[in-house]
Amino acid sequence: MQIFKAAIGILIIILLASCSSNDDKDQQYEFLLTCYEDYYLNYDLEITPILDDFEQELIAEGHLKDGSGKSYKELLNYLKENNYFKTPLKKIDFENEILYKTPKNIAKCGISVFGLDSTDIAQTNYFKAERKIADALEMNEEISVNFIFDVYSKELSNEDLEKPFVKQSMLVFFYRWYFQSKYDRDIPIDLNKASEEEGSGS
Numbered sequence: 001m002q003i004f005k006a007a008i009g010i011l012i013i014i015l016l017a018s019c020s021s022n023d024d025k026d027q028q029y030e031f032l033l034t035c036y037e038d039y040y041l042n043y044d045l046e047i048t049p050i051l052d053d054f055e056q057e058l059i060a061e062g063h064l065k066d067g068s069g070k071s072y073k074e075l076l077n078y079l080k081e082n083n084y085f086k087t088p089l090k091k092i093d094f095e096n097e098i099l100y101k102t103p104k105n106i107a108k109c110g111i112s113v114f115g116l117d118s119t120d121i122a123q124t125n126y127f128k129a130e131r132k133i134a135d136a137l138e139m140n141e142e143i144s145v146n147f148i149f150d151v152y153s154k155e156l157s158n159e160d161l162e163k164p165f166v167k168q169s170m171l172v173f174f175y176r177w178y179f180q181s182k183y184d185r186d187i188p189i190d191l192n193k194a195s196e197e198e199g200s201g202s
Contacts, residue, residue, distance in 0.1 A: 025124060029124070029126075029165040030164075031114040031116060032110050032116075034114075035113065036165060036169070039101075040097060043101060045095060045098070048168065050098065051168055054174075055171060057091055061090060063075055063174075069156075069159055069160065072158075072162075072170060073153060073156070076152050076170075080153060083145070083146065084181040098176070099176055099179055107121050107122075107127065125156055126155075129156060132151050133148055133151055145177070152173075
């Protein structure tokens with residue numbers, strides 16, 4: 001009986017430690033999200049509502065089924081295999097700051113402003129993925145975008161992808177790759193459909 005009680009006690013301790021670890025991770029991501037948002041505020045850009053709208057555009061075009069981590073994982077896997085977003089890509093308005101400005105010191109902000117521990121940040125799945133990508137870049141002059149999609153897909157769980165900081169980071173990446181998919185490749189045009197549309201407009 002005492003052994004049983006001891007086992008229950010150990011289980012409770014493990015569960016409490018796990019909950020504490022998850023809470024700590026959530027808090028880290030919350031602080032890092034604040035750093036992320038503040039970076040773009042320096043350019044007079046409120047990035048969160050813009051990315052929320054972009055997520056809805058991705059859903060409307062069928063790239064995402066919904067805002068769940070599972071749907072994000074499916075999109076990462078699709079892009080890993082197919083390179084580009086599926087056409088047609090209807091979005092035409094893009095913010096230059098999101099396309100070309102990259103916050104590079106988010107972790108440093110979390111450490112200096114919020115007192116986060118650098119080791120704890122490095123142990124989050126998101127920064128493990130970032131480290132893998134950075135290591136690959138150090139070893140190679142360039143890496144394929146497929147590799148990046150693959151790393152994110154493998155390192156980030158569905159739960160990770162639902163954390164606002166991670167989701168926002170992925171949306172910025174998707175935002176840029178959507179732009180790339182739309183403008184930096186030869187998109188085949190269905191001439192028959194184009195002529196039909198021109199005829200209907202005349």
